Amino acid sequence: MSLLTETNTSVEVQNYIDSVFNKVKEKDPNQEEFHQAVYVIFKSIKPVLVKNPHYIHHNILERIVEPERLITFRVPWVDDQGNIQVNRGYRVQFNSAIGPYKGGLRFHPSVNTSIIKFLGFEQIFKNALTGQPIGGGKGGADFDPKGKSDGEIMRFCQSYMMELANHIGPDTDVPAGDIGVGAREIGYMFGQYKKIKRSFEAGVLTGKGLLYGGSLARKEATGYGAIYFVKEMLNDQGQSIAGKNVVISGSGNVSIYAIEKAMELGANVIACSDSGGYIYDPDGINLDTVKQLKEVQRRRISEYALIHPSATYMEGSSGIWSIPCDIALPCATQNELDGKAAKTLVENGVKIVAEGANMPSTADAIALFLESNILFGPAKAVNAGGVAVSALEMGQNSSRMAWTFEEVDKKLQQIMKDIYQNSVQAAEAYHKPGNLISGASIAGFTKVADAMIEQGVI
Ligand code: NAP
Numbered sequence: 001m002s003l004l005t006e007t008n009t010s011v012e013v014q015n016y017i018d019s020v021f022n023k024v025k026e027k028d029p030n031q032e033e034f035h036q037a038v039y040v041i042f043k044s045i046k047p048v049l050v051k052n053p054h055y056i057h058h059n060i061l062e063r064i065v066e067p068e069r070l071i072t073f074r075v076p077w078v079d080d081q082g083n084i085q086v087n088r089g090y091r092v093q094f095n096s097a098i099g100p101y102k103g104g105l106r107f108h109p110s111v112n113t114s115i116i117k118f119l120g121f122e123q124i125f126k127n128a129l130t131g132q133p134i135g136g137g138k139g140g141a142d143f144d145p146k147g148k149s150d151g152e153i154m155r156f157c158q159s160y161m162m163e164l165a166n167h168i169g170p171d172t173d174v175p176a177g178d179i180g181v182g183a184r185e186i187g188y189m190f191g192q193y194k195k196i197k198r199s200f201e202a203g204v205l206t207g208k209g210l211l212y213g214g215s216l217a218r219k220e221a222t223g224y225g226a227i228y229f230v231k232e233m234l235n236d237q238g239q240s241i242a243g244k245n246v247v248i249s250g251s252g253n254v255s256i257y258a259i260e261k262a263m264e265l266g267a268n269v270i271a272c273s274d275s276g277g278y279i280y281d282p283d284g285i286n287l288d289t290v291k292q293l294k295e296v297q298r299r300r301i302s303e304y305a306l307i308h309p310s311a312t313y314m315e316g317s318s319g320i321w322s323i324p325c326d327i328a329l330p331c332a333t334q335n336e337l338d339g340k341a342a343k344t345l346v347e348n349g350v351k352i353v354a355e356g357a358n359m360p361s362t363a364d365a366i367a368l369f370l371e372s373n374i375l376f377g378p379a380k381a382v383n384a385g386g387v388a389v390s391a392l393e394m395g396q397n398s399s400r401m402a403w404t405f406e407e408v409d410k411k412l413q414q415i416m417k418d419i420y421q422n423s424v425q426a427a428e429a430y431h432k433p434g435n436l437i438s439g440a441s442i443a444g445f446t447k448v449a450d451a452m453i454e455q456g457v458i
Helices: 010-027 032-051 060-064 113-129 150-164 183-197 218-235 253-264 287-296 303-307 317-322 339-347 363-371 385-399 405-429 436-454
Strands: 069-078 084-095 101-107 135-141 173-176 245-248 268-273 277-280 312-315 327-329 352-354 375-377
Touching: 010 032, 010 060, 032 113, 032 363, 032 436, 060 436, 069 113, 069 150, 084 101, 084 113, 084 150, 084 173, 101 113, 101 183, 101 385, 113 135, 113 385, 113 405, 113 436, 135 150, 135 173, 150 183, 173 385, 218 253, 218 327, 218 352, 218 375, 218 385, 218 405, 245 253, 253 268, 253 287, 268 317, 277 317, 287 303, 303 312, 317 339, 339 363, 363 375, 375 436, 385 405, 405 436
Parallel strands: 101 135, 101 173, 245 268, 245 327, 327 352, 352 375
Antiparallel strands: 069 084, 084 135, 268 277, 277 312
C-alpha cells in the first residue's frame, strides 16, 4: 500500500483517514455521536500522520477506533410498587495501552451504544493528557434516576453491579461517576462489589465517600479543574477571570463546582440551567440556593426564581446561550451548544468558550468559534481534572494514605497547567498555534499510539 512509504502526501494521508472513517460509519451506521467524536480526533491528528507515517504503517487509526471490549447486559430490578423493571447496562473497555480502563458510569434514559462509545473514545485521549497511567473506558445504563426513591436507586445499583463486578477490578477497570451517578450511587455499587468479592478493594471505584476511601477534592475536581484551565487561557492573554461575566450551563456536579471556583476567583456567574430551563440572575447567582436545590433536595432549577425574585427563569435549556457573557462554559451534556447558539454567543461578544461537559459543542459550533478567533478549550483538556483526581484517589487507595484537600487541589492545579501547556506546545509543533482542539488531541493521541506500537499487535 502506497501509504507505507516515508513520504506521505497530505492527500494520501487524507485518503487513509477517509477510508478508516468510512469503515467506522459502515460498520455502525447508527452511532452518530461516536462518528462525531472520531471525526474531531481524525481531523486534529492529520498533521501527525503526515509527519509520522509509521502510525499509518501500524494502522493505528483502525485499531484505536475498535474497543478492546464492549459489554452489554440485562439489569433487572424491582420498583417500589413491586413491578419488575429491566434496563440495559453497558461498559466499554476501549483502550488499555497506558493503564487500566478508567472512565465514569452514566445513568440516563438517552444512554445507548453510540453515547457510551463516544464517551469511551474521548476518555482515551483525555486520560493520556492527564499524565496519569490510565486507559480509556466508560459505562452506564439507560436508567432514569429522576423521581426514583432511594430504595429504587439502591436496588438498581446493586443489580447493575451484580454483572459489572465480573469485568472490573483495581488493576483492570476502574469506573467512577458521570451524569446521574454521584457519591450515593457509587456507595451502593461499592457495597455490592465488596459483598460479591468478599474483599475490600478500595481502588475498584473512584468518587467514593470520604469514610471508605474517597479522595478529598474529587467532588470539586472537574469543575475546579475547568476553571483552572480557563485561568491558564486568560493568563496567556495577560488577563484574569475577576470581573468577567460567566454563563455556565447545567447545575450538576461539574457546573456547581465550576461556579464555586469561578466566583471564588472574582467572576460574576450570571446563569445556570437544568434540562428543563435556565435561570438568569444579572447580579450573580446564589450558589447556596443552587446547591440546596440540586445537590441536596434533587429539585428543579425553576424553583430558584421563586426564592430569588431578582432572577428570571426561562423554559428550554438552550436559551441560556442568548445571554451576553465574556466566558461560556457548557457543563451539562453532549451537543447542547449548536451552530445557532454559537453564532449568538459570538455576536454577543463572547471571548472564551471552554467545555466542562463531554462534546457539548456541535462540529459547526466549534468551526464558528475557531473562525471567529474565540479562545476555545476542548472537553478532553478542560474537564480532565475529574479523572486526574480519580487517578490520585487510586494512588491514595493503593498506598493506604489520605491526602489533605490542599495537597490534592495543588496537584490538580499543576495537572491542569501541564495539560494546557502540553496542548499549546503540541498545537505549535504541528503548525496550529492557538488551536487547543488540535493540540489536546495530538498530545493525547501520540502518547497512546506510541504505547500501542511498543506493545505489538494485540
Ligand atoms: P450531573 O451531576 O448528573 O449533572 C448534569 C446536569 O446537566 C444536570 O443539571 C442536568 O439537569 C443537566 N442537563 C442534562 N441535560 C441537559 C440539557 N439538555 N440542557 C441543560 N442541562 C442539562 O452530571 P455531571 O457529572 O455534572 O456531568 C455533566 C457533564 O460533564 C457530562 O457531559 C459529563 O460526561 C461531563 N463530565 C463529568 C465529570 C465528572 O467528574 N462528573 C468529569 C468529566 C466530564 P437535570 O437535573 O434536569 O437532569
